[in-house]
Amino acid sequence: FCQVQLPPLFNIPKSQLQCFGESAYCFSKNLLQQCNNAESSLDRFTSVVAWSISTTRPPSFGVAPYNPILGETHHVSRGSLNVLLEQVSHHPPVSALHATDEKENIELIWCQKPVPKFYGTRVEAEVIGKRQLKLLNHGETYMMNSPKLMIRFLPPRVDWIGKVKISCQETGLEAELCYITSSLLGRRGEHRVKGKIYQSSSMKTFYEVEGYWNSIVKAKDINSGKETIIYDAKEVYSELKTPIVKDLQGIWPTESTAVWSEVSKGILSKNWTKAREAKSTVEDNQRKLAKERASKGETWVPNHFTVSDSKEDGWDCSPIQERVPPAPIVVPL
Numbered sequence: 001f002c003q004v005q006l007p008p009l010f011n012i013p014k015s016q017l018q019c020f021g022e023s024a025y026c027f028s029k030n031l032l033q034q035c036n037n038a039e040s041s042l043d044r045f046t047s048v049v050a051w052s053i054s055t056t057r058p059p060s061f062g063v064a065p066y067n068p069i070l071g072e073t074h075h076v077s078r079g080s081l082n083v084l085l086e087q088v089s090h091h092p093p094v095s096a097l098h099a100t101d102e103k104e105n106i107e108l109i110w111c112q113k114p115v116p117k118f119y120g121t122r123v124e125a126e127v128i129g130k131r132q133l134k135l136l137n138h139g140e141t142y143m144m145n146s147p148k149l150m151i152r153f154l155p156p157r158v159d160w161i162g163k164v165k166i167s168c169q170e171t172g173l174e175a176e177l178c179y180i181t182s183s184l185l186g187r188r189g190e191h192r193v194k195g196k197i198y199q200s201s202s203m204k205t206f207y208e209v210e211g212y213w214n215s216i217v218k219a220k221d222i223n224s225g226k227e228t229i230i231y232d233a234k235e236v237y238s239e240l241k242t243p244i245v246k247d248l249q250g251i252w253p254t255e256s257t258a259v260w261s262e263v264s265k266g267i268l269s270k271n272w273t274k275a276r277e278a279k280s281t282v283e284d285n286q287r288k289l290a291k292e293r294a295s296k297g298e299t300w301v302p303n304h305f306t307v308s309d310s311k312e313d314g315w316d317c318s319p320i321q322e323r324v325p326p327a328p329i330v331v332p333l
């Protein structure tokens, strides 16, 4: 997440782009399908809230993914969901994601730019960028943001914090979620999420939401007082399957796993010399390409997105293609 150059010893063998993509395609229970299948707009909205919570994954302390290179891509399919990511900027780091599911008629468009701020004993990485989920069968678009990643050094702790707002203009439904961490409550104070689902015009609350994003989140019906489990992390990301390469020829040279494969091999075999050399090769090649572009007066443009850097929303990424094609890497069902 941070723009600090870490020696390969501290890298987990994957790129930040891949980690970002995993929150969209790595799941054992398909909450997106649930969003699409729910009958009432309120049920769909509640399912979208649950899905949004599912994209909040446990980060690991003391390890950092690779910093993606400019134009790095990650293209993976899970069932009928095809996901394509591209690193659309290197300084600052900005990643774009497009996912389409033709069977469910669902589209995801995300843009993310992590901005780390350093506060002595902790780092807070704000994740700037729009996240859209479109349920095309219902003509509904859901807008949301990401919580912030907090890394505390003493005592060591990583957690998500801050406000997430989810809104659907077509139905007028909104949710506010607060991700909370409190060292005073010990373990019970970690990974908490609390909020409500309401009608934006009347501010009438339907559900109060409360729980832990890494275990169970419940919604309490304000009228009846009835509580239901809307999210169970165990169903979503226990027993995740490792993606497999289905079509080696179909893998682009820009694919994350190809770009970083030699570095990962070094790390996995604990040959740090090899990992360091391979990492330098990737980075030197980046610098060489940047120099060549500069000398020719060329500007790099993304292959899969048009990107604009607007002052209000930060970066905006729109996919060039209408649909993401099936990927050469697949997550077994």
Ligand SMILES: *[C@@H]1O[C@H](CO)[C@@H](O)[C@H](O)[C@H]1NC(C)=O
Pocket: 271, 273, 274
């Ligand atoms: C580590 O990698 C280097 C460079 O690729 C290689 O020359 C060396 O033999 C490797 N060391 C071991 C212990 O495998």
